[in-house]
Amino acid sequence: MPLQLAFSIVLLVRGHNEPGGGFIGGLVAACGIALHGIAFGIPAARRLLRVPPPMLIGTGLLIAALSGLPGLFQGQPFLTGLWGGSVPTLLAGQLKFGTPLLFDVGVYLVVAGIAVHLIFTMAEDQ
Amino acid sequence: MLTVLITIFVLAAAAPMLHRLLRGATGWALALPVVAVTAWFATLVPAVSGGEVILESRPWVPALGLDLAFRVDGWSLLFLLLIAGIGALILIYAGGYLHGHRHEGRFFGFLLLFMGSMLGLVAADNLIVMFIFWELTSFSSYLLIGFNHEETKSRAAALQALLVTGGGGLALLAGFILIGQVGGTFSFSALLENADVLRHHALYLPILLLVLAGAFTKSAQVPFHFWLPGAMAAPTPVSAYLHSATMVKAGVFLLGRFNPLLGGTDVWHTVVTGVGAATMLTGALLALPQTDLKRLLAYSTVSGLGTLTLLLGIGTTLATKAAAVFLIVHSLYKGALFMVAGAVDHETGTRDVRSLGGLFKVMPITALAAGAAALSMSGFPPLLGFISKELLYEAKLAAPSGAMLITAAGVGANILMVAVAIIVGFRPFHGARQLPAKPMHEPPLALWLGPAVLAALALVAGLFPSLVDRPLVSAAVSAIRAKETTVELKLWHGLNLVLLLSVVTVLAGVFVYFLRQRCRALAARLAPVVRFGPERGYELGLRALTAVAAGQTRLLQHGYLRGYVLTVLGVATVLAAFALVRFGPATLWIGFEDVRIHEVAIGVLVLAAALVAANARSRLAAVVALGVVGYSVALIYGLYGAPDLAVTQILVETLTLVLFVLVVVHLPQFSTLSSPRRRRWDAAFAGVAGLVITLLVLKALHVESGERVSQYFAENALRAQGRNVVNVILVDFRALDTLGEIAVLSVAALGVFALLKLRPGARKEDR
Structure with missing residues (x-):
C-alpha cells in the first residue's frame, strides 16, 4: 500500500514528460487506499487518511484554482504556466517546478478525494 | 475604484473572523474603512461637479469585449456617496442591533458583500460588469433577507425577492446583450458617444422593455411591488440599508443611467411615467392601513420609488432635478426612520403602532431624530424635504403631457405620505404611555447615531442647500441628461401655486392622519379583494413551475x-x-x-x-x-x-x-x-x-480534416516544458477546461454522497 501511494506520487510528478499525471496518480492513490480499506476495514483506512475525503476535494480545487493566479499577476491570462527551477530525481527524471505541476497536484487531490469518498461512502452503507 | 471594491469584498470575507476577534466593536471597526471610502468618494466631488468623468479600465476577457471598466460621473458619484455613507452608519447600527446574535459576524460579511456589489453596480461602465454586480446585489440581498433562516417566513420572503429581482435581472441581461449587438460594444461610455443609435434601431422597443423590466422589478414598481413589504422579514438594519437607500434604488439608478440612451421617446414617457404614477399611488394607499412600523415604511418606500420613476419618466430638466434631490431626501429620511423603527422595536419589543406611545420621555434623542426625519418626509421647512417637495410639484406642474393628472396624483400620494410620516415619526413618541411599565431606556449610541446623523444632514442640507446643489445635484442631473446643467436650490421660492400645494398637502395629511382608524377598517373589509393582487400571481406561477419541473422529472428521470x-x-x-x-x-x-x-x-x-x-x-x-x-x-x-x-x-x-x-x-x-x-x-x-x-x-x-491538431500540440509541448503531450494539454493548454471538469466532478461527487446519505433509512445511522 505505501508502495502504491509512493508510485502514485511518482506518476504525478513525472506526468509532464512521461506517461502519468494528476488524474492517473490520483486514481492509483485511491486504489491503494481502497485496498487498505478492503483489507483492514474502512475505519482503518479513514484513520490512515487522517483528513476526511471531502477535504481533499476542496483543497485540490483550491490549489488548482490558485495555481492560475501567478500568471494573472504577471499580466498574462489566468492559468498561464510559469516555470521555476528543477531538481533531478531518481524515478521521475528531471523534476521541474512550476504552476502546471501545482495544478496537477490539485487534480491529483480532487480525483483521489472523489474516488476515496465514493468508495468509503458505499462501503459504509450497509 | 477596483481597489475599493476589492477592499470591501476582502473585508466581507474577513468579517466573521474579525468578529471573533473584536466582538462588540466589530461594527465600529468595520465602519472605519467604509468611512475612509466615503471620504475618498467625497474628494472626487470637486472634479466630477466640474464636469469631469472619471474612467478606469483594465482588460478582463478582452476576447469577449469584457473589461473591468468603471465610470464615475455625477449620477454614480451621488449613489456611491449614499451607499458608502449610509453603509458606514448601518454597520455601526447593526453592531448595536444584533449585539450578541449567534451569526453577527456572518451578518457583517453579507452586509459588506452587498455594499461592494452595490458600489460596483453604480460605478460599472461595462454593461456585463454592471449586470454581474446587479445579480450580486440580488444574491446578497437573498442572504440578508433570509438571515433568520430558521423561520419559514424569512426564507419564503428571501426566495420571493430573489425570484422577482432575479427574473428581472435575466430580462436585463437579455436587454444588455441586445444593446451590445446593436451598439457594437458593451461599454457605456462608448455607447454614449452614439446615443441616438439605439433609439432609432428596430430593436429599440424590445431593448427598452427588457431594461425596464429589470429596473421595475428591482425598484418594486407595480405590479412587482409585493416583494418589498415581504422583505421586511429581514433584520431591520437590512431594511434600513437595502430597502430604503440602496438596492431598491438600483432600478432608479438604471433608469437614470439609460436615460441618455433610451429615454426621451414617447414609449419611454408613457410607460415609465405611467408605471411610476401607479406605483406612487398604490404604495401610498397600501401604506396607510398598515400597523406595523416597518410595513408602513416599506409601502411608503414603494410610493417614493414610484415618485422617482415618475420623475425620470417625465424627463424634463426640472423633473430630473427633482428626482436627484428627492433621491437624496428619501434616502436620508427613510434610512433614519427605518433605523428608528428598529431601535423602538429593540427597546420595547413591538413594532405595532397601536401599542406604542409616549416614548419621548424614555428615548428623547431617538424621538428627535424620528421627528426631524418625519418632518423632512412630509415636506416641512426648513428641511431638505421641503425643497424637494417644492421641486416635485414644480416639475409635475410643468410636465409636457398630463400635467394636471400627474400633479393631482402626486398631491394625493403626498397627503397620504404626510399621514404616514406622522404615524411613524410622532405617534410612538407622544401621547400617553401605552406600554406596560417595564424598564426602558434610550437605546445605545450605536442605535441612535445613524438616525441622528441622517436627520441632521436633512436639516443642514435644508438650511444650506448650496451644500448639495452645485456639488452633487448639478453633476447628477448633467449625467442623466447627458448635457451640462447647473442647479441652484433655494429654501424660499416665494408665494406661489407650489407653496399653496405644499400647505394643502400638509393640512390634508394631518386630516387623513386623524381618519386613520377608519382607513384600517376599510382596508380590512377590502382585504379579500387585495388577495387577488399580483402576489397571488406570483404564488400561482411558482406552483405551476414546480408542477412542470416535477412532471418533467418523472418523464425523463424514470429510474x-x-x-x-x-x-x-x-x-x-x-x-x-x-x-x-x-x-x-x-x-x-x-x-x-x-x-x-x-x-x-x-x-x-x-x-x-x-x-x-x-x-x-x-x-x-x-x-x-x-x-x-x-x-x-x-x-x-x-x-x-x-x-x-x-x-x-x-x-x-x-x-x-x-x-x-x-x-x-x-x-x-x-x-x-x-x-x-x-x-x-x-x-x-x-x-x-x-x-x-x-x-x-x-x-x-x-x-481528411485540414491541419492536424496533434501536430501543433506536439510542436508546442516542449515549449511548455513537457514531453507528455496528453498531460501538457490537460494541465497547460486546456487548463481552464480541466479546472472546470474537476469542479464539475467535485459537485457530482457531493451529489452522489448526498443521494447515498439522504435515502430514507440511511439517515438514522448518520446521526
Missing part, C-alpha cells in the same frame, strides 16, 4: 437503467447515422494484410467477453466479463501508442470493479426482468448501434 441506456445510445446512433449520411458512405474494406496475431487475439477476447457478459446468469460473472472487455480495450490503447489512456482505462476498470465488489452484497438476487421478446428487441437495437458506430469509425479513418 429505469434500461431506458437511460436506450436513450443515450439511441441519440448517439441517430447523430452518428446523420454524420454518415452527410459525409457519404464509409469504405468497408480496409484490408487485413498487416494484422498481427496478438491483435486478432485481443479482438476475439473482447468479443467473447462481451458475449459472456450479455448472457451471464450471475452478477459476478457479468461484472468480471465486463472487466475483461475493459482491460482488453486498455491493451489496445497500449498497443497503439496511447499509454496514458491505457493506464487510465486500467485504473478506472479496477476502481469500477472495487466499487462493484463493495455494493454487490446489497443488490437483490440476480434475475432476468425483461421478457425474451424485449431482449430480442434490445439485441436488435444494440446491433444497429454497433453497426453505425463501426461504420463511423471506418469513415473517420478516411476523413
Whole structure:
C-alpha cells in the first residue's frame, strides 16, 4: 500500500514528460487506499487518511484554482504556466517546478478525494 | 475604484473572523474603512461637479469585449456617496442591533458583500460588469433577507425577492446583450458617444422593455411591488440599508443611467411615467392601513420609488432635478426612520403602532431624530424635504403631457405620505404611555447615531442647500441628461401655486392622519379583494413551475437503467447515422494484410467477453466479463501508442470493479426482468448501434480534416516544458477546461454522497 501511494506520487510528478499525471496518480492513490480499506476495514483506512475525503476535494480545487493566479499577476491570462527551477530525481527524471505541476497536484487531490469518498461512502452503507 | 471594491469584498470575507476577534466593536471597526471610502468618494466631488468623468479600465476577457471598466460621473458619484455613507452608519447600527446574535459576524460579511456589489453596480461602465454586480446585489440581498433562516417566513420572503429581482435581472441581461449587438460594444461610455443609435434601431422597443423590466422589478414598481413589504422579514438594519437607500434604488439608478440612451421617446414617457404614477399611488394607499412600523415604511418606500420613476419618466430638466434631490431626501429620511423603527422595536419589543406611545420621555434623542426625519418626509421647512417637495410639484406642474393628472396624483400620494410620516415619526413618541411599565431606556449610541446623523444632514442640507446643489445635484442631473446643467436650490421660492400645494398637502395629511382608524377598517373589509393582487400571481406561477419541473422529472428521470441506456445510445446512433449520411458512405474494406496475431487475439477476447457478459446468469460473472472487455480495450490503447489512456482505462476498470465488489452484497438476487421478446428487441437495437458506430469509425479513418491538431500540440509541448503531450494539454493548454471538469466532478461527487446519505433509512445511522 505505501508502495502504491509512493508510485502514485511518482506518476504525478513525472506526468509532464512521461506517461502519468494528476488524474492517473490520483486514481492509483485511491486504489491503494481502497485496498487498505478492503483489507483492514474502512475505519482503518479513514484513520490512515487522517483528513476526511471531502477535504481533499476542496483543497485540490483550491490549489488548482490558485495555481492560475501567478500568471494573472504577471499580466498574462489566468492559468498561464510559469516555470521555476528543477531538481533531478531518481524515478521521475528531471523534476521541474512550476504552476502546471501545482495544478496537477490539485487534480491529483480532487480525483483521489472523489474516488476515496465514493468508495468509503458505499462501503459504509450497509 | 477596483481597489475599493476589492477592499470591501476582502473585508466581507474577513468579517466573521474579525468578529471573533473584536466582538462588540466589530461594527465600529468595520465602519472605519467604509468611512475612509466615503471620504475618498467625497474628494472626487470637486472634479466630477466640474464636469469631469472619471474612467478606469483594465482588460478582463478582452476576447469577449469584457473589461473591468468603471465610470464615475455625477449620477454614480451621488449613489456611491449614499451607499458608502449610509453603509458606514448601518454597520455601526447593526453592531448595536444584533449585539450578541449567534451569526453577527456572518451578518457583517453579507452586509459588506452587498455594499461592494452595490458600489460596483453604480460605478460599472461595462454593461456585463454592471449586470454581474446587479445579480450580486440580488444574491446578497437573498442572504440578508433570509438571515433568520430558521423561520419559514424569512426564507419564503428571501426566495420571493430573489425570484422577482432575479427574473428581472435575466430580462436585463437579455436587454444588455441586445444593446451590445446593436451598439457594437458593451461599454457605456462608448455607447454614449452614439446615443441616438439605439433609439432609432428596430430593436429599440424590445431593448427598452427588457431594461425596464429589470429596473421595475428591482425598484418594486407595480405590479412587482409585493416583494418589498415581504422583505421586511429581514433584520431591520437590512431594511434600513437595502430597502430604503440602496438596492431598491438600483432600478432608479438604471433608469437614470439609460436615460441618455433610451429615454426621451414617447414609449419611454408613457410607460415609465405611467408605471411610476401607479406605483406612487398604490404604495401610498397600501401604506396607510398598515400597523406595523416597518410595513408602513416599506409601502411608503414603494410610493417614493414610484415618485422617482415618475420623475425620470417625465424627463424634463426640472423633473430630473427633482428626482436627484428627492433621491437624496428619501434616502436620508427613510434610512433614519427605518433605523428608528428598529431601535423602538429593540427597546420595547413591538413594532405595532397601536401599542406604542409616549416614548419621548424614555428615548428623547431617538424621538428627535424620528421627528426631524418625519418632518423632512412630509415636506416641512426648513428641511431638505421641503425643497424637494417644492421641486416635485414644480416639475409635475410643468410636465409636457398630463400635467394636471400627474400633479393631482402626486398631491394625493403626498397627503397620504404626510399621514404616514406622522404615524411613524410622532405617534410612538407622544401621547400617553401605552406600554406596560417595564424598564426602558434610550437605546445605545450605536442605535441612535445613524438616525441622528441622517436627520441632521436633512436639516443642514435644508438650511444650506448650496451644500448639495452645485456639488452633487448639478453633476447628477448633467449625467442623466447627458448635457451640462447647473442647479441652484433655494429654501424660499416665494408665494406661489407650489407653496399653496405644499400647505394643502400638509393640512390634508394631518386630516387623513386623524381618519386613520377608519382607513384600517376599510382596508380590512377590502382585504379579500387585495388577495387577488399580483402576489397571488406570483404564488400561482411558482406552483405551476414546480408542477412542470416535477412532471418533467418523472418523464425523463424514470429510474429505469434500461431506458437511460436506450436513450443515450439511441441519440448517439441517430447523430452518428446523420454524420454518415452527410459525409457519404464509409469504405468497408480496409484490408487485413498487416494484422498481427496478438491483435486478432485481443479482438476475439473482447468479443467473447462481451458475449459472456450479455448472457451471464450471475452478477459476478457479468461484472468480471465486463472487466475483461475493459482491460482488453486498455491493451489496445497500449498497443497503439496511447499509454496514458491505457493506464487510465486500467485504473478506472479496477476502481469500477472495487466499487462493484463493495455494493454487490446489497443488490437483490440476480434475475432476468425483461421478457425474451424485449431482449430480442434490445439485441436488435444494440446491433444497429454497433453497426453505425463501426461504420463511423471506418469513415473517420478516411476523413481528411485540414491541419492536424496533434501536430501543433506536439510542436508546442516542449515549449511548455513537457514531453507528455496528453498531460501538457490537460494541465497547460486546456487548463481552464480541466479546472472546470474537476469542479464539475467535485459537485457530482457531493451529489452522489448526498443521494447515498439522504435515502430514507440511511439517515438514522448518520446521526
